[in-house]
Amino acid sequence: MRKLRICVVVMLLSMKASAKFETMYVGQYDQNQPNTLVLESRFSEAQILNPEVSEQLKGKQIHHIDLVYTTYRLADHFNQNGLNSERIWNLKKVLPQIEADKPTWLWVAQTDASTIHQAQNAFHGFVIYYSDGHTYEAMSEFFEGFQTKPNRYTASNEKGGTFTHASGTTIHLEPNSVVDAHGKPVQGDFEISYTEFRNAADIVYSGIPMTYNTGGTSYNFSSAGMYEIRAEQNGKELHLDKPISIDFNTTGQEEGVGFYQMDDETGEWKQLKEEVFEGNNEQPSMEELVERQPQEVEQEDELEGEDFWLYWTYTDHRKFEFPKWMWDMLKRQLKVEKVWDDRFLAYDDETHIIHIKLEDTTTFSHTINRTFANFDPRVRDWPIAGNANGTLLAENADRGHTYPDLVKGLNSEKFGVYNCDQIYRIGKPKTIKPKYVDASTGEAIRDQFVTCVIDLNYNGSFSFDPRNVKCNMEGKNVILLFTKDKKTYMLNADEFAALNLNKTHTPTMRMKNMTDQLKSSKDLSRLLNI
Numbered sequence: 001m002r003k004l005r006i007c008v009v010v011m012l013l014s015m016k017a018s019a020k021f022e023t024m025y026v027g028q029y030d031q032n033q034p035n036t037l038v039l040e041s042r043f044s045e046a047q048i049l050n051p052e053v054s055e056q057l058k059g060k061q062i063h064h065i066d067l068v069y070t071t072y073r074l075a076d077h078f079n080q081n082g083l084n085s086e087r088i089w090n091l092k093k094v095l096p097q098i099e100a101d102k103p104t105w106l107w108v109a110q111t112d113a114s115t116i117h118q119a120q121n122a123f124h125g126f127v128i129y130y131s132d133g134h135t136y137e138a139m140s141e142f143f144e145g146f147q148t149k150p151n152r153y154t155a156s157n158e159k160g161g162t163f164t165h166a167s168g169t170t171i172h173l174e175p176n177s178v179v180d181a182h183g184k185p186v187q188g189d190f191e192i193s194y195t196e197f198r199n200a201a202d203i204v205y206s207g208i209p210m211t212y213n214t215g216g217t218s219y220n221f222s223s224a225g226m227y228e229i230r231a232e233q234n235g236k237e238l239h240l241d242k243p244i245s246i247d248f249n250t251t252g253q254e255e256g257v258g259f260y261q262m263d264d265e266t267g268e269w270k271q272l273k274e275e276v277f278e279g280n281n282e283q284p285s286m287e288e289l290v291e292r293q294p295q296e297v298e299q300e301d302e303l304e305g306e307d308f309w310l311y312w313t314y315t316d317h318r319k320f321e322f323p324k325w326m327w328d329m330l331k332r333q334l335k336v337e338k339v340w341d342d343r344f345l346a347y348d349d350e351t352h353i354i355h356i357k358l359e360d361t362t363t364f365s366h367t368i369n370r371t372f373a374n375f376d377p378r379v380r381d382w383p384i385a386g387n388a389n390g391t392l393l394a395e396n397a398d399r400g401h402t403y404p405d406l407v408k409g410l411n412s413e414k415f416g417v418y419n420c421d422q423i424y425r426i427g428k429p430k431t432i433k434p435k436y437v438d439a440s441t442g443e444a445i446r447d448q449f450v451t452c453v454i455d456l457n458y459n460g461s462f463s464f465d466p467r468n469v470k471c472n473m474e475g476k477n478v479i480l481l482f483t484k485d486k487k488t489y490m491l492n493a494d495e496f497a498a499l500n501l502n503k504t505h506t507p508t509m510r511m512k513n514m515t516d517q518l519k520s521s522k523d524l525s526r527l528l529n530i
Contacts, residue, residue: 021067022431023107024505029068031127033467039091040125043070043116044078046086048125051094060130062101064431064468065091067126068108072119091126100266102213103129104470106431106505129465134450136267136417139207139463142449145486146205146520150193150228157186166369167196168249168406169227177242178231185241190233197226198251200454201524204461204480209267211462212260212423219423221269222458224250224257224276224405226419229412243411250405250420251459253277259410262417269419276407276420309368317345318361320354320368325526327352332529333371424458428473432505436466436481436489439510447484454478456493456528473501478528479509487515 031038037056040049067084084107092098113119140147153163153171160175171194178186197206203223210221225248231238250257259273309322322330331349343364346355356364412418436445448466455462455475464470471477479491489511499507518524 021105027112037128043120062103063465064104064129070110070113070119072113143205150195153192170247172245179241195228199530201521210460212269221421224420228417230415243413246410247408322352426472435508449484452480488518490514
């Protein structure tokens with residue numbers, strides 16, 4: 001009876017493993033690769049022969065594991081999946097950190113062996129790819145020079161306060177909410193730093209992990225907006241004693257958007273709320289909030305520049321003119337905000353000019369603000385056009401605007417990283433082992449640090465060890481490779497689609513050196529038109 005139970009367990013493990021891991025076929029596997037650890041087994045055996053070497057992985061992060069075996073069988077009824085499952089079971093006993101590191105996996109089947117002697121001499125076991133860590137902290141530090149600087153607000157712990165970001169997000173701090181490292185209430189003023197990540201370009205350079213693990217299953221995030229909030233006094237990190245409440249302006253209302261908090265140490269996400277838009281209160285109308293005071297004279301405002309926009313105010317309307325890069329992004333936003341379909345007096349796609357009734361200019365100005373506030377600091381400081389009383393409530397604040405995608409009262413119990421996201425599973429996943437080549441020189445790209453995958457069908461970015469990259473075969477994928485000296489290489493979505501990954505796990509990616517063009521999330525957003 002005991003043997004029967006063991007047999008059932010092995011069968012279940014086999015079924016689970018064969019469904020979970022994809023297989024790459026090679027003639028003979030080369031296990032001699034840098035930053036890898038090799039754990040060996042014998043042909044047709046599950047035992048790990050050298051478990052003691054796993055001690056070398058302490059303090060390292062496991063990114064990927066290849067399970068290598070031969071396709072040669074001594075008998076037709078031999079259960080290779082069952083043997084592989086036993087090997088994985090033994091590996092997890094030797095390396096329990098696998099559960100926390102959540103590496104990608106690939107079964108590598110060697111096909112050259114045609115005799116038992118050849119099979120016995122072939123390599124069997126695990127090749128484990130590791131590094132000193134692509135943790136959130138390490139990734140954020142690596143991308144620091146690319147990141148948009150956080151907004152900073154001076155706060156009083158005794159008084160608390162309300163601080164409004166240009167996006168429409170509002171931070172509510174209760175009095176006596178903040179403590180020092182010893183749990184003592186902070187005396188006097190301190191500084192709050194607040195950053196939003198609203199598109200895939202922001203997310204690339206944030207270093208924030210975009211996978212969510214629950215119930216033994218890994219999901220990807222498609223973001224409706226993320227934020228990071230911290231506080232310090234005299235250079236020392238502060239902590240929350242009471243939750244801070246955030247009225248967060250998301251990038252759009254979708255079903256299934258939950259609220260999550262990231263663990264700074266592990267990068268793991270905890271779900272705080274399953275659905276953020278349930279019971280979301282309707283906002284009051286603009287008429288209830290804004291007293292319109294149209295200009296009586298023609299006026300050209302001082303906002304000109306080759307990469308900025310202009311507007312002119314007349315007695316009965318306002319004219320806006322945009323540069324090309326802003327025009328394309330604005331058109332997408334206007335399509336999302338369907339209220340604009342019937343509000344234009346004139347609209348010219350060639351000259352990038354829009355004429356707006358004076359009564360609509362305040363709302364339209366906020367549309368501009370939401371679209372571009374994270375791309376140019378001048379937008380964040382711009383008083384809202386059409387509202388003569390548009391004084392700042394706080395740094396980057398504005399008066400009299402309604403935000404239909406605002407989610408009120410998101411409680412943040414700790415300073416850290418939070419997001420509003422949908423979760424999804426990749427429709428057709430594949431792990432690839434790319435060869436990266438500089439398209440202009442034909443030479444291999446060396447000193448690879450991290451590969452980021454942006455699927456333009458979703459709002460997110462996913463980071464991988466460059467040697468093993470998981471992508472969606474049905475996705476519209478852009479690949480970014482960053483080297484240790486912070487050079488940036490890119491493969492666009494059309495070039496990725498041309499790789500024909502149905503036939504290979506080891507594509508050659510001829511990547512364009514974009515180091516001079518991509519120096520910030522603003523640059524990447526423009527390039528990808530997101």
